[in-house]
Amino acid sequence: MIAVGVAAIIALTSLADGVFMDVKSAVAQVQGVIVFQKNPYGPLFSQIDESYIQKIERIAGVKKVHPAIIKPAREIDGKPFAYNAKSIVRLIGSKFENSQDKITVIRAEIIEGRGLKASDKGKVVIGTEVKDQYNKFVGNKIKINGKAFEIVGVYRSGSKYLNRGILLQLDDMRELINFPKNKVAQLNVELENPDEANKIAKLIQFKLGDKFKVINSTQFAKSLANILSDLRLFVLAVASLAAIVAAIGILNTMLMSVMERYREIGTLKATGWTNANIMQMILYESTFIGIIGGILGILFGTAISKLVSLQIGMPTFVSAELLSESFLFALVIGVCAGLYPAWKASRFDPVEALRAE
Amino acid sequence: MPKQSIIELKDVVKEYRLGKTIVRALRGVSLEIKRGDFAIVVGPSGSGKSTLLHMMGALDRPTSGKVFIAGKDIGLLDDWSLAMLRRKTIGFVFQTFNLVPTLNTLENVMLPLEPTGIDEIEKIKRAKELLKLVGLEHRMLHKPMELSGGERQRVAIARALINNPEIVLADEPTGNLDTKTGLQIIEAMRKLNVEEKKTFVIVTHDLSLLKYGNRHIYIRDGLIEKIR
Numbered sequence: 001m002i003a004v005g006v007a008a009i010i011a012l013t014s015l016a017d018g019v020f021m022d023v024k025s026a027v028a029q030v031q032g033v034i035v036f037q038k039n040p041y042g043p044l045f046s047q048i049d050e051s052y053i054q055k056i057e058r059i060a061g062v063k064k065v066h067p068a069i070i071k072p073a074r075e076i077d078g079k080p081f082a083y084n085a086k087s088i089v090r091l092i093g094s095k096f097e098n099s100q101d102k103i104t105v106i107r108a109e110i111i112e113g114r115g116l117k118a119s120d121k122g123k124v125v126i127g128t129e130v131k132d133q134y135n136k137f138v139g140n141k142i143k144i145n146g147k148a149f150e151i152v153g154v155y156r157s158g159s160k161y162l163n164r165g166i167l168l169q170l171d172d173m174r175e176l177i178n179f180p181k182n183k184v185a186q187l188n189v190e191l192e193n194p195d196e197a198n199k200i201a202k203l204i205q206f207k208l209g210d211k212f213k214v215i216n217s218t219q220f221a222k223s224l225a226n227i228l229s230d231l232r233l234f235v236l237a238v239a240s241l242a243a244i245v246a247a248i249g250i251l252n253t254m255l256m257s258v259m260e261r262y263r264e265i266g267t268l269k270a271t272g273w274t275n276a277n278i279m280q281m282i283l284y285e286s287t288f289i290g291i292i293g294g295i296l297g298i299l300f301g302t303a304i305s306k307l308v309s310l311q312i313g314m315p316t317f318v319s320a321e322l323l324s325e326s327f328l329f330a331l332v333i334g335v336c337a338g339l340y341p342a343w344k345a346s347r348f349d350p351v352e353a354l355r356a357e
Numbered sequence: 358m359p360k361q362s363i364i365e366l367k368d369v370v371k372e373y374r375l376g377k378t379i380v381r382a383l384r385g386v387s388l389e390i391k392r393g394d395f396a397i398v399v400g401p402s403g404s405g406k407s408t409l410l411h412m413m414g415a416l417d418r419p420t421s422g423k424v425f426i427a428g429k430d431i432g433l434l435d436d437w438s439l440a441m442l443r444r445k446t447i448g449f450v451f452q453t454f455n456l457v458p459t460l461n462t463l464e465n466v467m468l469p470l471e472p473t474g475i476d477e478i479e480k481i482k483r484a485k486e487l488l489k490l491v492g493l494e495h496r497m498l499h500k501p502m503e504l505s506g507g508e509r510q511r512v513a514i515a516r517a518l519i520n521n522p523e524i525v526l527a528d529e530p531t532g533n534l535d536t537k538t539g540l541q542i543i544e545a546m547r548k549l550n551v552e553e554k555k556t557f558v559i560v561t562h563d564l565s566l567l568k569y570g571n572r573h574i575y576i577r578d579g580l581i582e583k584i585r
Contacts, residue, residue: 267455267558270416271469272444272520274437350416354451355407 006297093173113153264351290334394530397570
């Protein structure tokens, strides 16, 4: 029972932690400032004129502006996606200008082949997750939304989410998803000094006016982290509920055991065991149940967590902290659930207990 | 030299509440057990024998009157001190043996020593010696289920002796045994009485055991009928 509770805590929390870590690293990839068009439908429908690139690049402290259109792919190699997050592939259209190893827009590195050149048309660089899922190599063709592209390279970033992406030139991207010419969805502003993000974000907002939404990615990451830690707390609360049920289970088991051993406890008292000795014995037993439950729970929970990670593709993260906390939790539950039965057993009248059938 | 008294009861009354009625199990009992006695308490069931034994074993306090065990007035002792008195001075043997089924013979014998903080090796040594004394050294690792009734009672006797008590109290020790085994148990106890100088008080309704005792206490309706 307690094992189930601890397993639930570990499985759920590791999932929340995994998502947290991954989203955090995904956000960390996109440092600096991002500019969207303010519109009633949200950033997904943002359209910005390319002419703003120069305007922003003229602002002091701005190193370079990377225009981008990021949209989920509708289908890859003829296989459409169901609308769930686990397998979706993001198409990242940007102005890739040379075939260098670093890709600034998502801070990724080319690990096979080359990056995209300005002259590339009909060519893409795929993320490691896409390469693994579709079993592709440099030189292969990949069909995106029904159109074939040649793979010239493979990239890897620090985030599993971002690795599930395909890089292509802006013009190809516009053609593919029917995006208006000379427009982009967002502007990723690379800064001379990343520490000035807040200041420059305000400056850009001031220059561009109300029509645009300027996001400082560090701040964005912070608020995202808050939401996610709330999520972790929620998950922990749900899992703790399971553990409380487990505690009631131990309490019940111990009470039953104590009642069944009524006569035995009477005998122990007759042979000179004090009330405190009896209490200690029952507490040891319930603590032992807690420890065994904790160990089993850690094993099951870690296994479930890995299984979830493998089967659904959701990232999970089992931290040493989570393991030690869960174990401590099981231990405390064991002790607490034993307190009442131990007290009850210690109060047994030896004469009554010895008379019991 | 006259023998010293080790248990003394003076006008002991014990009342129990059974639902709304009050049962007077002992109605003014006075008696004395001397060091080295092999006392047999006989009486019909419901006569108050077991209650008397519980008083002598510091398991219960009298409603009125005084009980002295090894010089201590148990009416004045708290639960902890009573437990300590039982641990140091008294060993119990029960009709139903009361062994822990999950523990083997050796562990059952060692059980009273568990909370004493005595070194594990010393505990095992003592338990082995006692099992030898009751003739069970070859059954040390058996569980109670694997032992005969007589063997179980001998384990219980070894357990009662593990704390080296001065007094051993036995409540119908032969009650669950056949006649032959019962006699063997009583003889074993008598031997411990003579050789180890332990005081025995045996409660029984079996009059044939009387011949083993040097003192016979007859009890009826919560009162001492006669003492011989």
